[in-house]
Amino acid sequence: MTNFLSNCRRSSIFISFVEIIASEMSDRMLADFLAIEEPVTISMHIRSIDQNKAIKIAKRKLSDVDKMKMEQQKKTSMAGYDPDILPPDIKTFSDEAKALLDDLQSRNERYFLMTFLIMNVADTKKQLENVIFREKGIAQKYNCQLKRLDFQQEDGLFTCASLGNNLIKINRGLTTTATAIFIPFTTQELFQDGESLYYGVNTLSNNMIMCDRKLLKNPNGIFLGTPGSGKSFLAKREITNVYFVTDDDIIICDPEAEYYPLVEELNGQEVYNLRCMVFIGVT
Numbered sequence: 380m381t382n383f384l385s386n387c388r389r390s391s392i393f394i395s396f397v398e399i400i401a402s403e404m405s406d407r408m409l410a411d412f413l414a415i416e417e418p419v420t421i422s423m424h425i426r427s428i429d430q431n432k433a434i435k436i437a438k439r440k441l442s443d444v445d446k447m448k449m450e451q452q453k454k455t456s457m458a459g460y461d462p463d464i465l466p467p468d469i470k471t472f473s474d475e476a477k478a479l480l481d482d483l484q485s486r487n488e489r490y491f492l493m494t495f496l497i498m499n500v501a502d503t504k505k506q507l508e509n510v511i512f513r514e515k516g517i518a519q520k521y522n523c524q525l526k527r528l529d530f531q532q533e534d535g536l537f538t539c540a541s542l543g544n545n546l547i548k549i550n551r552g553l554t555t556t557a558t559a560i561f562i563p564f565t566t567q568e569l570f571q572d573g574e575s576l577y578y579g580v581n582t583l584s585n586n587m588i589m590c591d592r593k594l595l596k597n598p599n600g601i602f603l604g605t606p607g608s609g610k611s612f613l614a615k616r617e618i619t620n621v622y623f624v625t626d627d628d629i630i631i632c633d634p635e636a637e638y639y640p641l642v643e644e645l646n647g648q649e650v651y652n653l654r655c656m657v658f659i660g661v662t
Contacts, residue, residue, distance in 0.1 A: 394535030401522035424545040544605030
Protein backbone atom coordinates (compact mmCIF):
# COMPACT_ATOMS: atom_id res chain seq x y z
CA MET A 380 0.00 0.00 0.00
CA THR A 381 2.88 2.37 0.80
CA ASN A 382 4.50 1.72 -2.61
CA PHE A 383 1.14 2.26 -4.29
CA LEU A 384 0.70 5.70 -2.71
CA SER A 385 4.32 6.71 -3.33
CA ASN A 386 4.02 5.86 -7.03
CA CYS A 387 0.82 7.88 -7.26
CA ARG A 388 2.48 10.94 -5.72
CA ARG A 389 5.16 10.93 -8.42
CA SER A 390 2.64 10.78 -11.27
CA SER A 391 -0.49 12.53 -12.53
CA ILE A 392 -3.53 10.43 -11.71
CA PHE A 393 -7.19 10.80 -12.52
CA ILE A 394 -10.19 8.70 -11.49
CA SER A 395 -13.29 8.47 -13.68
CA PHE A 396 -16.47 6.44 -13.52
CA VAL A 397 -18.26 4.83 -16.44
CA GLU A 398 -21.93 5.73 -16.67
CA ILE A 399 -23.62 2.83 -18.43
CA ILE A 400 -26.52 4.15 -20.50
CA ALA A 401 -26.94 1.36 -23.03
CA SER A 402 -29.57 -1.28 -22.32
CA GLU A 403 -27.40 -3.98 -23.94
CA MET A 404 -23.65 -4.12 -23.50
CA SER A 405 -20.85 -5.64 -25.56
CA ASP A 406 -17.97 -7.60 -24.06
CA ARG A 407 -15.62 -5.71 -26.39
CA MET A 408 -15.83 -2.52 -24.31
CA LEU A 409 -13.71 -3.91 -21.48
CA ALA A 410 -11.24 -5.33 -24.01
CA ASP A 411 -10.89 -1.94 -25.70
CA PHE A 412 -10.21 -0.22 -22.36
CA LEU A 413 -7.55 -2.80 -21.51
CA ALA A 414 -5.95 -2.48 -24.94
CA ILE A 415 -4.76 1.06 -24.16
CA GLU A 416 -0.96 1.08 -23.97
CA GLU A 417 -0.70 3.56 -21.09
CA PRO A 418 -1.07 2.36 -17.48
CA VAL A 419 -4.74 1.95 -16.56
CA THR A 420 -6.46 0.40 -13.55
CA ILE A 421 -10.05 -0.78 -13.91
CA SER A 422 -12.01 -1.37 -10.72
CA MET A 423 -15.44 -3.02 -10.70
CA HIS A 424 -17.33 -3.38 -7.44
CA ILE A 425 -20.31 -5.73 -7.82
CA ARG A 426 -22.87 -6.28 -5.07
CA SER A 427 -25.68 -8.82 -5.26
CA ILE A 428 -29.20 -7.77 -4.28
CA ASP A 429 -31.69 -10.08 -2.58
CA GLN A 430 -34.10 -11.49 -5.15
CA ASN A 431 -37.27 -10.28 -3.41
CA LYS A 432 -35.80 -6.82 -2.98
CA ALA A 433 -34.70 -6.81 -6.62
CA ILE A 434 -38.22 -7.65 -7.80
CA LYS A 435 -39.59 -4.82 -5.67
CA ILE A 436 -37.07 -2.44 -7.25
CA ALA A 437 -38.13 -3.55 -10.75
CA LYS A 438 -41.83 -3.14 -9.90
CA ARG A 439 -41.14 0.30 -8.44
CA LYS A 440 -39.36 1.33 -11.64
CA LEU A 441 -42.26 0.07 -13.71
CA SER A 442 -44.73 1.99 -11.53
CA ASP A 443 -42.67 5.18 -11.89
CA VAL A 444 -42.63 4.78 -15.65
CA ASP A 445 -46.39 4.17 -15.74
CA LYS A 446 -46.87 7.32 -13.67
CA MET A 447 -44.74 9.29 -16.13
CA LYS A 448 -46.76 7.80 -18.98
CA MET A 449 -50.08 8.82 -17.42
CA GLU A 450 -48.89 12.38 -16.76
CA GLN A 451 -47.62 12.68 -20.32
CA GLN A 452 -50.89 11.32 -21.73
CA LYS A 453 -52.83 13.84 -19.64
CA LYS A 454 -50.72 16.72 -20.96
CA THR A 455 -51.05 15.45 -24.52
CA SER A 456 -54.82 15.08 -24.22
CA MET A 457 -55.21 18.60 -22.78
CA ALA A 458 -53.19 19.96 -25.70
CA GLY A 459 -55.61 18.30 -28.13
CA TYR A 460 -53.27 15.59 -29.39
CA ASP A 461 -53.63 11.84 -29.47
CA PRO A 462 -52.84 10.57 -25.92
CA ASP A 463 -51.26 7.42 -27.33
CA ILE A 464 -48.43 9.48 -28.79
CA LEU A 465 -45.62 9.29 -26.23
CA PRO A 466 -42.00 10.46 -26.28
CA PRO A 467 -39.52 7.76 -27.31
CA ASP A 468 -37.72 7.95 -23.95
CA ILE A 469 -40.82 6.94 -22.01
CA LYS A 470 -41.43 3.98 -24.33
CA THR A 471 -37.81 2.90 -23.94
CA PHE A 472 -37.95 3.17 -20.14
CA SER A 473 -41.20 1.20 -20.09
CA ASP A 474 -39.81 -1.60 -22.27
CA GLU A 475 -36.63 -1.84 -20.19
CA ALA A 476 -38.55 -1.96 -16.91
CA LYS A 477 -40.85 -4.70 -18.22
CA ALA A 478 -37.88 -6.68 -19.55
CA LEU A 479 -36.07 -6.37 -16.19
CA LEU A 480 -39.09 -7.58 -14.25
CA ASP A 481 -39.57 -10.48 -16.66
CA ASP A 482 -35.89 -11.46 -16.35
CA LEU A 483 -36.06 -11.49 -12.55
CA GLN A 484 -39.33 -13.38 -12.31
CA SER A 485 -39.23 -15.80 -15.24
CA ARG A 486 -35.63 -16.24 -16.43
CA ASN A 487 -33.84 -16.90 -13.13
CA GLU A 488 -31.75 -13.74 -13.43
CA ARG A 489 -30.20 -12.03 -10.41
CA TYR A 490 -29.85 -8.31 -9.85
CA PHE A 491 -26.50 -6.65 -9.16
CA LEU A 492 -25.32 -3.12 -8.39
CA MET A 493 -22.00 -2.33 -10.08
CA THR A 494 -19.60 0.59 -9.72
CA PHE A 495 -17.24 0.86 -12.71
CA LEU A 496 -14.16 3.03 -12.12
CA ILE A 497 -11.09 3.73 -14.26
CA MET A 498 -7.84 5.12 -12.84
CA ASN A 499 -5.30 6.59 -15.26
CA VAL A 500 -1.68 7.32 -14.39
CA ALA A 501 0.68 9.39 -16.56
CA ASP A 502 3.97 11.22 -16.21
CA THR A 503 2.54 14.55 -17.36
CA LYS A 504 -0.86 16.22 -17.36
CA LYS A 505 -0.83 16.36 -21.17
CA GLN A 506 -0.39 12.59 -21.46
CA LEU A 507 -3.16 12.10 -18.94
CA GLU A 508 -5.56 14.26 -20.94
CA ASN A 509 -4.77 12.35 -24.14
CA VAL A 510 -5.50 9.00 -22.50
CA ILE A 511 -8.77 10.23 -20.99
CA PHE A 512 -9.81 11.62 -24.40
CA ARG A 513 -9.30 8.20 -26.00
CA GLU A 514 -11.21 6.48 -23.22
CA LYS A 515 -14.14 8.85 -23.66
CA GLY A 516 -14.26 7.84 -27.30
CA ILE A 517 -14.34 4.17 -26.35
CA ALA A 518 -17.17 4.78 -23.87
CA GLN A 519 -19.21 6.72 -26.44
CA LYS A 520 -18.67 3.94 -28.95
CA TYR A 521 -20.63 1.60 -26.65
CA ASN A 522 -23.28 4.18 -25.72
CA CYS A 523 -21.74 4.99 -22.34
CA GLN A 524 -20.21 8.09 -20.80
CA LEU A 525 -16.91 8.54 -18.99
CA LYS A 526 -17.37 11.14 -16.24
CA ARG A 527 -14.92 12.55 -13.74
CA LEU A 528 -15.36 12.11 -10.01
CA ASP A 529 -15.79 15.71 -8.88
CA PHE A 530 -14.53 16.22 -5.32
CA GLN A 531 -14.15 12.43 -4.94
CA GLN A 532 -10.71 11.76 -6.39
CA GLU A 533 -9.29 10.60 -3.05
CA ASP A 534 -12.22 8.26 -2.43
CA GLY A 535 -11.84 6.96 -5.97
CA LEU A 536 -8.12 6.34 -5.42
CA PHE A 537 -8.74 4.18 -2.35
CA THR A 538 -11.61 2.41 -4.12
CA CYS A 539 -9.21 1.41 -6.93
CA ALA A 540 -6.50 0.32 -4.48
CA SER A 541 -7.72 -3.31 -4.22
CA LEU A 542 -8.76 -2.90 -0.59
CA GLY A 543 -12.26 -4.24 -1.18
CA ASN A 544 -13.94 -1.00 -0.04
CA ASN A 545 -16.26 0.90 -2.36
CA LEU A 546 -16.30 4.53 -1.28
CA ILE A 547 -18.06 5.71 -4.45
CA LYS A 548 -21.83 5.40 -4.20
CA ILE A 549 -22.51 5.51 -7.94
CA ASN A 550 -24.21 2.28 -8.93
CA ARG A 551 -25.76 0.80 -12.05
CA GLY A 552 -28.25 -2.03 -11.78
CA LEU A 553 -27.45 -4.99 -14.04
CA THR A 554 -28.82 -8.50 -14.46
CA THR A 555 -26.69 -11.63 -14.37
CA THR A 556 -26.27 -11.70 -18.16
CA ALA A 557 -25.24 -8.05 -18.35
CA THR A 558 -22.85 -8.37 -15.40
CA ALA A 559 -21.15 -11.45 -16.85
CA ILE A 560 -19.99 -9.36 -19.84
CA PHE A 561 -17.64 -7.40 -17.57
CA ILE A 562 -16.01 -10.49 -16.05
CA PRO A 563 -12.68 -10.89 -17.87
CA PHE A 564 -12.02 -14.46 -16.70
CA THR A 565 -13.74 -16.19 -19.59
CA THR A 566 -10.89 -18.35 -20.83
CA GLN A 567 -8.74 -21.17 -19.54
CA GLU A 568 -5.11 -21.33 -20.55
CA LEU A 569 -3.42 -24.54 -21.69
CA PHE A 570 0.31 -24.08 -21.13
CA GLN A 571 2.07 -27.22 -19.91
CA ASP A 572 5.72 -27.64 -19.03
CA GLY A 573 8.04 -30.41 -20.14
CA GLU A 574 7.84 -31.89 -23.63
CA SER A 575 5.03 -29.58 -24.73
CA LEU A 576 4.25 -28.81 -28.36
CA TYR A 577 2.92 -25.62 -29.86
CA TYR A 578 -0.70 -26.00 -31.04
CA GLY A 579 -1.69 -22.41 -31.78
CA VAL A 580 -2.83 -19.25 -30.02
CA ASN A 581 -5.77 -18.74 -27.67
CA THR A 582 -8.12 -16.45 -29.60
CA LEU A 583 -9.36 -14.76 -26.40
CA SER A 584 -6.13 -14.17 -24.48
CA ASN A 585 -3.63 -14.31 -27.40
CA ASN A 586 -1.44 -16.65 -25.32
CA MET A 587 0.30 -19.68 -26.80
CA ILE A 588 -1.22 -23.13 -26.40
CA MET A 589 1.56 -25.51 -25.30
CA CYS A 590 0.42 -29.05 -24.69
CA ASP A 591 1.88 -32.50 -24.05
CA ARG A 592 -0.61 -35.09 -25.30
CA LYS A 593 0.79 -37.76 -22.98
CA LEU A 594 -0.31 -35.76 -19.92
CA LEU A 595 -3.90 -35.29 -21.07
CA LYS A 596 -6.79 -37.48 -20.03
CA ASN A 597 -7.29 -38.43 -23.68
CA PRO A 598 -4.04 -38.14 -25.68
CA ASN A 599 -5.69 -38.99 -29.02
CA GLY A 600 -6.13 -36.37 -31.72
CA ILE A 601 -7.71 -35.97 -35.13
CA PHE A 602 -7.39 -33.33 -37.87
CA LEU A 603 -10.65 -32.39 -39.58
CA GLY A 604 -11.13 -29.99 -42.47
CA THR A 605 -12.09 -29.55 -46.09
CA PRO A 606 -9.74 -30.69 -48.86
CA GLY A 607 -6.84 -28.30 -49.22
CA SER A 608 -7.35 -26.65 -45.84
CA GLY A 609 -3.94 -27.80 -44.55
CA LYS A 610 -4.56 -31.03 -42.64
CA SER A 611 -1.47 -32.75 -44.00
CA PHE A 612 0.69 -29.70 -43.38
CA LEU A 613 -0.55 -29.54 -39.78
CA ALA A 614 0.25 -33.24 -39.28
CA LYS A 615 3.73 -32.80 -40.75
CA ARG A 616 4.37 -29.82 -38.53
CA GLU A 617 3.40 -31.79 -35.44
CA ILE A 618 5.61 -34.69 -36.52
CA THR A 619 8.53 -32.29 -36.90
CA ASN A 620 7.85 -30.74 -33.48
CA VAL A 621 7.69 -34.17 -31.85
CA TYR A 622 10.99 -35.11 -33.51
CA PHE A 623 12.86 -32.04 -32.25
CA VAL A 624 11.22 -31.55 -28.84
CA THR A 625 10.60 -35.05 -27.49
CA ASP A 626 12.31 -38.45 -27.43
CA ASP A 627 9.17 -40.26 -28.64
CA ASP A 628 9.17 -42.78 -31.46
CA ILE A 629 7.11 -41.77 -34.52
CA ILE A 630 5.36 -44.40 -36.61
CA ILE A 631 3.52 -43.31 -39.77
CA CYS A 632 1.06 -45.48 -41.67
CA ASP A 633 1.12 -43.95 -45.16
CA PRO A 634 -0.43 -45.88 -48.10
CA GLU A 635 0.62 -43.24 -50.65
CA ALA A 636 4.07 -42.50 -49.21
CA GLU A 637 3.10 -38.84 -48.89
CA TYR A 638 5.22 -38.45 -45.77
CA TYR A 639 8.27 -40.27 -47.14
CA PRO A 640 10.23 -37.07 -48.11
CA LEU A 641 9.78 -35.72 -44.58
CA VAL A 642 10.84 -39.00 -43.01
CA GLU A 643 13.86 -39.13 -45.30
CA GLU A 644 14.91 -35.61 -44.22
CA LEU A 645 14.54 -36.64 -40.57
CA ASN A 646 16.75 -39.71 -41.15
CA GLY A 647 13.81 -42.07 -40.75
CA GLN A 648 13.58 -45.67 -41.89
CA GLU A 649 11.05 -47.60 -43.96
CA VAL A 650 10.02 -50.50 -41.78
CA TYR A 651 7.57 -52.47 -43.92
CA ASN A 652 5.99 -52.16 -47.37
CA LEU A 653 2.85 -54.13 -48.24
CA ARG A 654 1.69 -52.52 -51.50
CA CYS A 655 -1.25 -50.75 -49.87
CA MET A 656 0.49 -49.76 -46.62
CA VAL A 657 3.84 -48.22 -45.79
CA PHE A 658 5.13 -48.25 -42.22
CA ILE A 659 7.79 -45.61 -41.68
CA GLY A 660 9.57 -45.11 -38.41
CA VAL A 661 11.39 -42.03 -37.14
CA THR A 662 13.44 -42.22 -33.97
